[in-house]
Amino acid sequence: MTAPEPVIAPDPASAPEPVIAPEPTSVPGHTSAPEPTPATPTPPTLSCRGLSKRYGDVHAVQDVGFDIAPGEAYGLLGPNGAGKTTTISMLVGLLRPDSGHVRVCGVDLAADPMRAKARIGYVPQEIALYPELTGRENLRFFGRLFGLPRRELAGRIDEVLDLVGLGGRADDRLKTYSGGMKRRINIGTALLHRPEVLILDEPTVGVDPQSRKAILDGVEHLVGEGMSLLYTSHYMEEVERVCDRVAIIDHGRIIAEGTRRELIALVGGADKVELSLEGDLETALAKLRAVEGVIEAAMTGATSIRLLTEGGRHLLPALITAVDGCATVTATQVIEPDLEATFLHLTGSTLRD
Numbered sequence: 001m002t003a004p005e006p007v008i009a010p011d012p013a014s015a016p017e018p019v020i021a022p023e024p025t026s027v028p029g030h031t032s033a034p035e036p037t038p039a040t041p042t043p044p045t046l047s048c049r050g051l052s053k054r055y056g057d058v059h060a061v062q063d064v065g066f067d068i069a070p071g072e073a074y075g076l077l078g079p080n081g082a083g084k085t086t087t088i089s090m091l092v093g094l095l096r097p098d099s100g101h102v103r104v105c106g107v108d109l110a111a112d113p114m115r116a117k118a119r120i121g122y123v124p125q126e127i128a129l130y131p132e133l134t135g136r137e138n139l140r141f142f143g144r145l146f147g148l149p150r151r152e153l154a155g156r157i158d159e160v161l162d163l164v165g166l167g168g169r170a171d172d173r174l175k176t177y178s179g180g181m182k183r184r185i186n187i188g189t190a191l192l193h194r195p196e197v198l199i200l201d202e203p204t205v206g207v208d209p210q211s212r213k214a215i216l217d218g219v220e221h222l223v224g225e226g227m228s229l230l231y232t233s234h235y236m237e238e239v240e241r242v243c244d245r246v247a248i249i250d251h252g253r254i255i256a257e258g259t260r261r262e263l264i265a266l267v268g269g270a271d272k273v274e275l276s277l278e279g280d281l282e283t284a285l286a287k288l289r290a291v292e293g294v295i296e297a298a299m300t301g302a303t304s305i306r307l308l309t310e311g312g313r314h315l316l317p318a319l320i321t322a323v324d325g326c327a328t329v330t331a332t333q334v335i336e337p338d339l340e341a342t343f344l345h346l347t348g349s350t351l352r353d
């Protein structure tokens with residue numbers, strides 16, 4: 001085959017990441033024989049313990065460990081430079097850890113890298129595709145390179161194109177795609193061999209809103225179908241939407257881990273309600289304090305009262321009724337705590353610092 005011009009990697013042989021290439025013998029993926037793990041019949045899809053990596057004096061990753069269950073979406077949330085890419089590079093076998101180990105579906109990555117990697121679909125931040133080929137041809141190229149049987153490939157490519165929402169552009173050359181559409185094809189290449197865990201490193205950075213939506217919808221669909229997911233991002237709202245459990249990573253360490261609710265509980269978990277009112281605010285304040293679910297209430301101006309509540313927006317009708325007769329509520333605002341607030345609480349800085 002004539003070497004097409006790669007977007008990033010100048011040598012076609014080096015363009016694909018070997019980590020996403022399944023062994024030909026294990027292509028069926030989900031139909032592979034279960035691993036011999038007598039102690040835990042269903043091992044985590046991805047598991048790591050004590051992962052550490054230094055670059056000179058920089059402790060990029062320190063003692064990172066977590067498990068991702070089958071069908072679970074797990075998020076690594078942290079600012080730029082927190083150590084997300086370094087962690088992923090060790091999980092997919094691109095970078096040797098200074099210490100620690102990784103198991104994929106019970107298979108030790110260091111002891112049996114080919115079998116472990118065959119279960120991973122990895123989408124790096126960089127796009128390594130061929131601009132002169134169409135989307136479909138790019139997928140075919142990578143599918144063949146990964147050893148997928150020819151007879152299965154055409155059907156699988158159609159499925160993958162549907163999954164990434166690019167069926168309608170499949171036969172256009174890649175150079176005519178937006179950055180987001182290229183990213184979606186890149187995700188497609190990682191799905192061809194039906195991996196058991198999909199690892200996405202900041203998949204929506206620099207992509208257009210339409211592609212962002214397609215990526216998030218596609219990822220949710222895959223998780224709904226039982227695929228495990230490791231999703232890294234510094235976009236709190238994406239991690240909140242997509243992930244069942246989240247690890248907050250900062251300066252190379254996991255500083256908190258849990259469901260969204262558990263992490264938010266770390267900052268108290270109460271909702272702030274801001275009320276604008278006209279009338280007798282002193283009396284209104286006393287009445288608001290008596291409403292069940294109100295933790296604290298204080299006047300914050302001549303026409304405003306701030307409350308800390310359990311129940312947030314669900315409490316609004318009760319709050320409005322409570323002040324009836326002494327004041328009228330002219331505007332309301334509910335501020336629910338989010339992972340950004342948790343991150344700020346734990347680190348003293350915002351995610352976008």
Ligand SMILES: Nc1ncnc2c1ncn2[C@@H]1O[C@H](COP(=O)(O)OP(=O)(O)OP(=O)(O)O)[C@@H](O)[C@H]1O
Binds near residue numbers: 058060082083084087
């Ligand atoms: N090859 C390298 N040589 C030296 N330092 C590095 C190297 N790669 C990463 N680092 C440093 O290690 C730390 C973690 O970087 P890493 O890329 O893993 O973070 P990240 O959370 O993925 O951030 P980003 O989203 O910006 O890539 C940073 O301080 C970074 O500067």
